[in-house]
Amino acid sequence: MRSYTITPVCKDIDWSTIPSLPIDIPLWGTETDIRAQARVCYDENALHIKMEAAETHIRAEEEGPLASPCRDSCLEFFFSPMDGDSRYFNIEFSPTGCMYLGFGGSQFGLFRLIREANPLEPAITRTCDGWEITYRVPFAMIHQFFPEFEAKPGKCIRANFYKCGDRTVNKHYLCWNPITGPVKSYHLPEFFAPLYFG
Numbered sequence: 001m002r003s004y005t006i007t008p009v010c011k012d013i014d015w016s017t018i019p020s021l022p023i024d025i026p027l028w029g030t031e032t033d034i035r036a037q038a039r040v041c042y043d044e045n046a047l048h049i050k051m052e053a054a055e056t057h058i059r060a061e062e063e064g065p066l067a068s069p070c071r072d073s074c075l076e077f078f079f080s081p082m083d084g085d086s087r088y089f090n091i092e093f094s095p096t097g098c099m100y101l102g103f104g105g106s107q108f109g110l111f112r113l114i115r116e117a118n119p120l121e122p123a124i125t126r127t128c129d130g131w132e133i134t135y136r137v138p139f140a141m142i143h144q145f146f147p148e149f150e151a152k153p154g155k156c157i158r159a160n161f162y163k164c165g166d167r168t169v170n171k172h173y174l175c176w177n178p179i180t181g182p183v184k185s186y187h188l189p190e191f192f193a194p195l196y197f198g
Helices: 139-145
Strands: 004-008 020-022 035-042 046-054 074-080 088-093 099-104 123-127 130-138 156-165 172-175 193-197
Touching (some): 035 074, 035 156, 046 074
Parallel strands (some): 004 035
Antiparallel strands (some): 020 035, 035 046, 046 130, 074 088, 088 099, 123 130, 156 172, 156 193
């Protein structure tokens, strides 16, 4: 099982100093030359996420609050904030800014968190070889569901990172931490790996 240390930061984030983690394990027989990675850091108010994808054929068609970003070129972050509690947040973004923000204990027990103002403040950029997104996960949002959550050195959350594209030219499914077994799903908290607060 892989693990990762979340870098503490102050106000201005220099992403070049934040270690990357590879989203490079192909799943379910899909092979692709698409590459993806993520970087994670935190300050006193939020987790900060940067995810990058290098892909030639970008699909960016999903739009609107009820659309499905996983049909497009998509970058995803799933995490459980508290040990011993299998409930998790499911965050998905496509290059259009289409977002799925879910919460629950299983794929079929998730409910979609829809807000008029996006609390994650996403910023999406097309790059010379693909696209990238940065956003924040406010601790205030986590505290609504996990009042005892603390982000401090030595604590950890459990998570996995994904790159997918259900309707892309090159259909693909990649992950950071391996998923094994007969069920073809990202929604398996038992395969989340530790992210430690540094």
